[in-house]
Amino acid sequence: MKKYDIIIAGAGASGVFLSYELAKLDNKAKILMVDKGAPLEKRVCPIKLGKVNNCIKCEPCHIMNGYGGAGTLSDGKYNITTQFGGDLHKYIGQEEALDLMEYVDEVLCSFGGADAKLYSTANSELKTTALRNNLHLLDAKVRHLGTDRNVQILERIFNHTTSRIDTEFYSTIYEVTRNEDGTFIVKTNKGGEYVCNDLVLATGRSGSKWISSVCDQMGIALEKNRVDIGVRVELPGEIFKHITDEVYESKIVYKTDKYNDMVRTFCMNPYGEVVAENTNGIVTVNGHSYADPSLRTENTNFALLVSNKFTEPFKDSNEYGESIARLSNMLGGGVLLQRFGDLVKGRRSSDRRMGKCFTRPTLKATPGDLSLVIPKRQLDNIIEMIYALDKIAPGTANEDTLLYGVEVKFYNSRVEVDANLETKVKGLFALGDGSGVTHSLSQASASGVHLGRILAKKYAK
Known part of the structure; x- marks a missing residue:
């Protein structure tokens, strides 16, 4: 049974930025990231290839699963705001949440997003026009990367972290148990058996049912409404x-x-x-x-x-x-x-x-x-x-x-977590859209950075 300090279940936005921050900061943690989907270069929908006209329910779905998660082949749109996109600010504070989203934007720009335009709805004439017609335009700064540029940036982030983070694709975690010493045993469909001190649930929207099952098993409260x-x-x-x-x-x-x-x-x-x-x-x-x-x-x-x-x-x-x-x-x-x-x-x-x-x-x-x-x-x-x-x-x-x-x-069932995004089970964390705390690329990514800094301190050299 292979031993890791941290296992990240899910390679979506929160998992990507958690792994990036852990790779960047000075720490001795041994880390594994597991995802049911494919690596970036194999994430191509057969509809896009012209092989089929309609969805044939590929398993896993390349649109939803794989490195970068559902956000990889999306519009590459990062909204820097707390007015929508989740409630991360309710856990870590308004200023901290916005600072983390700004940091995510800086990272994306450093990996090739600097040429992407940053829009803002603040002080927009559209806001006034909308109000005159009983419509309400919410405030946000928006960095639009585009699907094509978004994929290129994620590829660079993966290459930047791959020497530090072990990654296992096409791998589904089917069993999670906890030892008496507080460590976790994780088993995958590929025959992998691992033990870790800290387990991070970061499977995004597509893993909502799996996260719910783990939380039910561990007696962690969920809100579904x-x-x-x-x-x-x-x-x-x-x-x-x-x-x-x-x-x-x-x-x-x-x-x-x-x-x-x-x-x-x-x-x-x-x-x-x-x-x-x-x-x-x-x-x-x-x-x-x-x-x-x-x-x-x-x-x-x-x-x-x-x-x-x-x-x-x-x-x-x-x-x-x-x-x-x-x-x-x-x-x-x-x-x-x-x-x-x-x-x-x-x-x-x-x-x-x-x-x-x-x-x-x-x-x-x-x-x-x-x-x-x-x-x-x-x-x-x-x-x-x-x-x-x-x-x-x-x-x-x-x-x-x-x-x-x-x-x-x-909306994934909201997992009961504290300001560190840790559940009542010590060492078990839930973040990103999979936790129900966030509902956007920016906030999910920010939650990954937040936890990355916490765990980096824990495993400081």
């Missing part, structure tokens, strides 16, 4: 150009008149593409965009999400979101696609109607009827939000605006 359900909107890039040119990522929140519910924009991708992703065997939708102009499309896409919080007796909010996504997969064989004009007229989109559509979809999806999938309340909220956005971006409510469904943001 939220899931966001919505659609991915795609429209001609010119409609949002005045917004994306100024702030790039516009996080706009709206409170609906009909239900008094909160709806928000999320993950805006100017001149990007819509993609399918596989989360625990369920196909949902997301968006990417690129720094290289030659890779851009004519469309902009973004999510519209309705937050759902549940009270007793129901607790499993993620199961609720999964059931809706499964229904979409059942009807569409994957992702469903509908024109906004068809939705408001109460008719399904068909191949014939899509053939007359002026907006060309960037993802091959099944034309259908989202009203058969998304509950009425959420769908009413989404429609009302589209009309509200049309006031600041005329054309949003055009008939040929495309809606892909469903997009679901699964």
Whole structure:
């Protein structure tokens, strides 16, 4: 049985920056990072390669798993803010959280992100225009790396740390037990058996069920009460150009008149593409965009999400979101696609109607009827939000605006941790999106740096 001081379960944003900080700081810790996905050079979706038209549920999903996690092949968008993207500041303090996110930005720039533009929504004229139309633009600084540049930066970080950190890909941890002396025994599907002093749970969104099972086994409290359900909107890039040119990522929140519910924009991708992703065997939708102009499309896409919080007796909010996504997969064989004009007229989109559509979809999806999938309340909220956005971006409510469904943001059960991101089980830590503490690349990465500095002191030479 091989002995390590620290085992990091998950090579997502938090795991990457934890390993980077441990490799950078002077310490004697022996470290292993384990991930169920592939190394960077093998993380290619067969849809992107043109081998298939629809998601075939690869295991593991290259979009969701592998070095860098779900953020690797995403838009490479780092939002420096505590107004959204998680609650790290509630654990370590507002100033410390922002300082760590600024530090993450410096690291990314040092590895090739310096040429990427840094946007800011503060003092933006858009904020005033939004307020005049009962819309609220949240403050953030946004560094947009683009999917292509993001991959290059992560490759450089991996090469920088690989001599210091052992890494095992295509490896799933199926058993975690604790010895009487407080050390952990970790067993993987590749036959690996390891013992460590400190175990870090950093598996991101795709590892939510696994983290929950470990916490249940160890008697660690979890909070499960939220899931966001919505659609991915795609429209001609010119409609949002005045917004994306100024702030790039516009996080706009709206409170609906009909239900008094909160709806928000999320993950805006100017001149990007819509993609399918596989989360625990369920196909949902997301968006990417690129720094290289030659890779851009004519469309902009973004999510519209309705937050759902549940009270007793129901607790499993993620199961609720999964059931809706499964229904979409059942009807569409994957992702469903509908024109906004068809939705408001109460008719399904068909191949014939899509053939007359002026907006060309960037993802091959099944034309259908989202009203058969998304509950009425959420769908009413989404429609009302589209009309509200049309006031600041005329054309949003055009008939040929495309809606892909469903997009679901699964919030991992929030793990009970302290200011060091340590659970009540000594030596067991939870960080990043997998802990439920963060919901963004910037905050997840910052949580990794925070823990890296703590563990580096513990194992100081």
